[in-house]
Amino acid sequence: MNKAISIISILIGFISFGQEIQLDRIDEMVKSIELDSTQTLTEFDWNVLTGITTGSKGIRRIWTNGKHTTKIVEEIKFLDYTTWTTMYLENGVPIKIIEKEGGFENSKNGLDYSKHIEVFSAVVYVFDWENDKSKIIRNGTRVFTEVSCSTFDYETLLENIQTE
Numbered sequence: 050m051n052k053a054i055s056i057i058s059i060l061i062g063f064i065s066f067g068q069e070i071q072l073d074r075i076d077e078m079v080k081s082i083e084l085d086s087t088q089t090l091t092e093f094d095w096n097v098l099t100g101i102t103t104g105s106k107g108i109r110r111i112w113t114n115g116k117h118t119t120k121i122v123e124e125i126k127f128l129d130y131t132t133w134t135t136m137y138l139e140n141g142v143p144i145k146i147i148e149k150e151g152g153f154e155n156s157k158n159g160l161d162y163s164k165h166i167e168v169f170s171a172v173v174y175v176f177d178w179e180n181d182k183s184k185i186i187r188n189g190t191r192v193f194t195e196v197s198c199s200t201f202d203y204e205t206l207l208e209n210i211q212t213e
Contacts, residue, residue: 072184075144075174079137082119088112095125117141129153129160130193146173150193168192 082088095107107125111118121136135147148171154164169189176182 071176072174078139079145082112082137082139085114085119088114088119095123127193131165132194142178143175145175147171148173150191152192169194 089112091111091113093109093111095101095109096105098109105125105127107123110120110122112120117140118138120138121134123132123134125132130150130152133147133149136143137145148169149167150169151165151167153160153162154166155161156164167189169191170187172186174184174186176184
């Protein structure tokens with residue numbers, strides 16, 4: 050019995066250590082994307098892309114390295130909150146997704162748009178996009194948006210950039 054527990058503990062340790070190595074590798078790939086000065090940036094008006102014009106405005110920024118999209122940032126501002134989604138891609142396949150949402154501080158005169166408060170963030174490390182294998186690190190609680198349950202929730206953003 051003690052032998053079985055020891056073996057299971059060792060296997061869990063190897064899996065945890067292996068996953069940490071994968072996170073570090075993904076972070077290094079993201080760092081490389083951020084430092085690549087050869088990328089081309091294209092910006093799109095979110096309202097024009099989506100046809101949504103009621104009380105919101107936004108922008109979608111797409112970086113490419115000639116052959117593939119390497120980074121997508123979508124920022125959408127509503128009257129009382131803002132959401133951001135940043136997606137990093139390697140050879141056109143997502144490797145890391147950062148999602149944030151925040152509101153504005155209340156003052157005696159209403160919302161103070163100069164004081165932004167982040168209420169939620171999620172970092173999704175994607176190990177296998179096709180098979181929905183990832184690790185999600187969450188901080189805070191969603192207030193304004195729906196819960197993402199898998200990497201497939203981000204497919205629409207990825208599909209949209211392929212048609213732009």
